[in-house]
Amino acid sequence: MNTNDYVAEILRATGAVRSGDPAGVTAIVQNALSLAGLTGPVGPAAAGDPAAAGQAPEILLSPQNYSEIFPARTDRLRKPLGEVIRSLQEGGKGLKLDGLPGLGRPLQAPDLPLPEGAKFLDQSYSCSAGMRRYRLYVPSTADEGLQGLIVMLHGCTQSPEDFAAGTGMNTLAEEHRLLVVYPAQTGGDNSMSCWNWFRPGDQMRGTGEPAIIAGLTESLRDQYAIPADRVFVAGLSAGGAMAAIMGETYPELYGAIGVHSGLAYGSANDALSAFAVMRGQAGMAPAASRKLHGGPEAEPRLIVFHGSADTTVHPSNAERIIAGKGGSGGKTSRSEPGAAGETRGYTRLVTKRKDGTHGVESWMIDGAQHAWSGGHPSGSYTDPRGPDASAAMVRFFLDGASDLPGA
Numbered sequence: 001m002n003t004n005d006y007v008a009e010i011l012r013a014t015g016a017v018r019s020g021d022p023a024g025v026t027a028i029v030q031n032a033l034s035l036a037g038l039t040g041p042v043g044p045a046a047a048g049d050p051a052a053a054g055q056a057p058e059i060l061l062s063p064q065n066y067s068e069i070f071p072a073r074t075d076r077l078r079k080p081l082g083e084v085i086r087s088l089q090e091g092g093k094g095l096k097l098d099g100l101p102g103l104g105r106p107l108q109a110p111d112l113p114l115p116e117g118a119k120f121l122d123q124s125y126s127c128s129a130g131m132r133r134y135r136l137y138v139p140s141t142a143d144e145g146l147q148g149l150i151v152m153l154h155g156c157t158q159s160p161e162d163f164a165a166g167t168g169m170n171t172l173a174e175e176h177r178l179l180v181v182y183p184a185q186t187g188g189d190n191s192m193s194c195w196n197w198f199r200p201g202d203q204m205r206g207t208g209e210p211a212i213i214a215g216l217t218e219s220l221r222d223q224y225a226i227p228a229d230r231v232f233v234a235g236l237s238a239g240g241a242m243a244a245i246m247g248e249t250y251p252e253l254y255g256a257i258g259v260h261s262g263l264a265y266g267s268a269n270d271a272l273s274a275f276a277v278m279r280g281q282a283g284m285a286p287a288a289s290r291k292l293h294g295g296p297e298a299e300p301r302l303i304v305f306h307g308s309a310d311t312t313v314h315p316s317n318a319e320r321i322i323a324g325k326g327g328s329g330g331k332t333s334r335s336e337p338g339a340a341g342e343t344r345g346y347t348r349l350v351t352k353r354k355d356g357t358h359g360v361e362s363w364m365i366d367g368a369q370h371a372w373s374g375g376h377p378s379g380s381y382t383d384p385r386g387p388d389a390s391a392a393m394v395r396f397f398l399d400g401a402s403d404l405p406g407a
Helices: 003-018 022-035 081-089 160-167 169-176 208-223 238-249 271-278 316-322 389-399
Strands: 119-127 130-138 148-153 178-183 231-236 256-260 301-307 332-335 346-352 358-365
Touching: 119 208, 130 160, 130 169, 130 208, 148 160, 148 169, 148 208, 148 238, 148 389, 160 169, 160 178, 169 178, 169 389, 178 208, 208 231, 208 238, 231 238, 238 256, 256 389, 301 316, 301 389, 316 358, 358 389
Parallel strands: 148 178, 148 231, 231 256, 256 301, 301 358
Antiparallel strands: 119 130, 130 178, 332 346, 346 358
């Protein structure tokens, strides 16, 4: 049984739901079941007809006793997989696949404004582990000295261009003289263009996708003379899960990690366990990570964002990501800024290090779904009503805390 193919077919069925093709859903789900050894393939999906695949929203795959710190609703998060499949066959009834403006995949790559003198290069990187295309934003003031490098890992069904538009990170790069690289996952390596965070071969140092991303990071760091302590990685959903993997497998390479709506390192080891942990069920015991001399204080700092109403990746995954992180400098503090106008409220946990920087920040966004907080609707999976995750991440990366100046 190839569980990766099985899950890919379920994801394609979700796309058929959105396109109003219940017959296509039935064919795809039946083919998925055949991949799981439960029935025979039928219909166009069995023949690999690309017309059977619609444009799908991201589906990655409640604990019984959820954290008191982040109480969140658990309705609609405990559907058995069989019920989900039946719902897909019925056209998605009850799954609430449509959500905020900005959710879903754009029909075409958005137009990205480019200031005079700036560059948004389309290049590729190859190493023994593989090859990936990437987009690279070089600010117009790069010759005045770059202040850092951010590696941005998109979510499922997204592209570098889509992710750049939705996060607005190029605008911040121009403001702060940052180099931003957007590696592109390929449809050949994952049919939904997801980073394969749940595959053991893509969870280890020196192999698979982590090796490709690390090699690209090192290449750009050296080419553009970026200081070693000013290299960062962030991602959304599957990309957030891969960012967490990068922090564990290459901790010496990244000064800080940003994970938005993602999952913890080593929480799944195949596609079926990925579905389970995404629903909030207990994940795999985390694998041993690579430790640096100097203990927790020497590990990459970590900032996490998650929506309290996320029904794609359960909010409890945010707690799993930060477990055991932050260093030994002091206790965790908590603040709860309420909603202000059209901007959502949130709960923020902060663990400081001995040097006063924030070792960990965790933001739980009130009522937010599976979307980049504060993102622009020109990109997919964005929530314009949320606090600006991109700006907060950049402050966290460069200044050691997400606090606004003077706060």
